[in-house]
Amino acid sequence: MVLATSSEKIRDIELPIIDLSLERSEVLKHIVKASEEFGFFKVINHKVPEFIIKRMEDESYSFFSKTSLQKQCAGPANPYGYGCKNIGFNGDNGEVEYLLLHANPLSISQTSKTISSDPITFSSTVDGYVAEVKELACEILELMAQGLRVPHISVFSKFLRDLNSDSLLRLNYYPPLITNNIHQLIIHDLLEDDITDASPISSDEARIFSKEVQTCHHRHQQCKIGFGEHTDPQILTVLRSNDVGGLQISPQDGLWIPVSPHPNTAFSIFVGDTLQALTNGRFKSVRHRAIVNSCKTRMSMVYFGAPAPHARISCPSELVTPHKSYLYRPFTWAEYKKATYSRKLGDTRLQCFRVQSDNSDEILSE
Ligand SMILES: O=C(O)CCC(=O)C(=O)O
Numbered sequence: 001m002v003l004a005t006s007s008e009k010i011r012d013i014e015l016p017i018i019d020l021s022l023e024r025s026e027v028l029k030h031i032v033k034a035s036e037e038f039g040f041f042k043v044i045n046h047k048v049p050e051f052i053i054k055r056m057e058d059e060s061y062s063f064f065s066k067t068s069l070q071k072q073c074a075g076p077a078n079p080y081g082y083g084c085k086n087i088g089f090n091g092d093n094g095e096v097e098y099l100l101l102h103a104n105p106l107s108i109s110q111t112s113k114t115i116s117s118d119p120i121t122f123s124s125t126v127d128g129y130v131a132e133v134k135e136l137a138c139e140i141l142e143l144m145a146q147g148l149r150v151p152h153i154s155v156f157s158k159f160l161r162d163l164n165s166d167s168l169l170r171l172n173y174y175p176p177l178i179t180n181n182i183h184q185l186i187i188h189d190l191l192e193d194d195i196t197d198a199s200p201i202s203s204d205e206a207r208i209f210s211k212e213v214q215t216c217h218h219r220h221q222q223c224k225i226g227f228g229e230h231t232d233p234q235i236l237t238v239l240r241s242n243d244v245g246g247l248q249i250s251p252q253d254g255l256w257i258p259v260s261p262h263p264n265t266a267f268s269i270f271v272g273d274t275l276q277a278l279t280n281g282r283f284k285s286v287r288h289r290a291i292v293n294s295c296k297t298r299m300s301m302v303y304f305g306a307p308a309p310h311a312r313i314s315c316p317s318e319l320v321t322p323h324k325s326y327l328y329r330p331f332t333w334a335e336y337k338k339a340t341y342s343r344k345l346g347d348t349r350l351q352c353f354r355v356q357s358d359n360s361d362e363i364l365s366e
């Protein structure tokens, strides 16, 4: 089981919430600032209808509430389908179950046959949800392009609109901590710490023991990793979760900021590695993770907007200046994906695509 380390700081910092119904010139300023500062923000007053979200959530809950055997029939998650605990191809684990789907309607309809007893309803629900969140992602990417004063506002969104776009939808399900398991973990921790011994204990010792039990309980609730730290490799991530907390972002090494699940009508937006490259490092791909920190089930629905495999990723010339030359060499999404899949979840990959530079001002923390 993966636990968060004790050397890190967790700080409640207010994260940007951007109201998309405000004046466009205001919205784009806020989006650029948040993407530069955090690589993360929430959006409210978006146009995604609540009933589309609710329908997707219901399908999701209904899948994850099946028996383990039934869910296994929809696996493995490679390339698309059900996965449990193992994330990616290189031994990463978390306390998570998930369904990985390609965002392409044809692929969705094929995968749906193993996921649902009513595959037509399942695939039309996923298609409807994907179409809406893709539109939201494109709108945000166009605001970003305009905010960065790039003349063609579709310079980033065109990658998601490409018919061969490699975008994905991942449904993550973090089961609640089960009391028996916690108890075993606590006893295990206490025994490891040599707090117990075989002789009868005094009332003072009993009090200390009880306090230790509470502390351990708290520690396990706080620190059990559902989805280990990583950056998303794609362009833009649009995440919707239920009202249970657990998501954290890390805008700098060792500092973690919890993302509150409120307002619960919001979507969380993450800059991905490819957008960092497309903006010549102006926007930061944000490290994040999900902690299982509640007795309640957490669920997230995550759309990853990605380019087509052969799309060439190179930042627009407007974002290159005499003081900031090209930071990354051009690459294709297929190349980047291969680099991602050959590494561990938490590894940084973008630095392998950096152009060597003598200018130390340009060194970014990746
Ligand atoms: O479930 C979450 O809140 C985070 C999931 C995540 O980061 C991912 O699926 O890439």
Ligand SMILES: [Fe+2]
Binding pocket: 230, 231, 232, 288
């Ligand atoms: Fe992620």
